[in-house]
Amino acid sequence: xxxxxxxxxxxxxxxxxxxxxxxxxxxxxxxxxxxxxxxxxxxxxxxxxxxxxxxxxxxxxxxxxxxxxxxxxxxxxxxxxxxxxxxxxxxxxxxxxxxxxxxxxxxxxxxxxxxxxxxxxxxxxxxxxxxxxxxxxxxxxxxxxxxxxxxxxxxx
Numbered sequence: 001x002x003x004x005x006x007x008x009x010x011x012x013x014x015x016x017x018x019x020x021x022x023x024x025x026x027x028x029x030x031x032x033x034x035x036x037x038x039x040x041x042x043x044x045x046x047x048x049x050x051x052x053x054x055x056x057x058x059x060x061x062x063x064x065x066x067x068x069x070x071x072x073x074x075x076x077x078x079x080x081x082x083x084x085x086x087x088x089x090x091x092x093x094x095x096x097x098x099x100x101x102x103x104x105x106x107x108x109x110x111x112x113x114x115x116x117x118x119x120x121x122x123x124x125x126x127x128x129x130x131x132x133x134x135x136x137x138x139x140x141x142x143x144x145x146x147x148x149x150x151x152x153x154x155x156x
Contacts, residue, residue, distance in 0.1 A: 072106065105148040106137065110131060110132045113132070128148070
């Protein structure tokens with residue numbers, strides 16, 4: 001899965017992907033959450049009908065944990081991280097999480113906003129759409145082992 005930013009793409013090659021191909025396409029939009037649905041405890045493997053749901057689109061926050069089931073070191077993010085293994089964060093944003101780094105992401109909590117996680121540094125590689133909620137392990141966000149190496153909120 002890949003994420004295209006807002007803009008014009010006159011031909012598939014302009015998307016910036018090697019041998020681009022579309023099997024399916026879905027626009028992302030913020031919609032209000034139905035009353036009575038607690039996003040922090042819902043089953044994230046089953047999407048809610050009507051699209052991606054975010055209760056706090058303007059209050060972006062993510063907690064990354066080193067190991068599954070929210071164990072090990074924890075880093076709080078309020079903006080993108082270019083490479084979780086490096087202390088350097090996205091060059092366009094201030095340093096986050098007190099300069100802390102992780103060797104891997106075993107679990108995470110999306111407390112606010114809609115995020116895209118990437119399997120390689122620099123927002124490259126496989127991409128995973130992360131709604132508000134808890135992901136106790138890489139299998140819950142559809143990842144391959146602990147291969148989440150960069151992460152950023154999607155601005156709408």
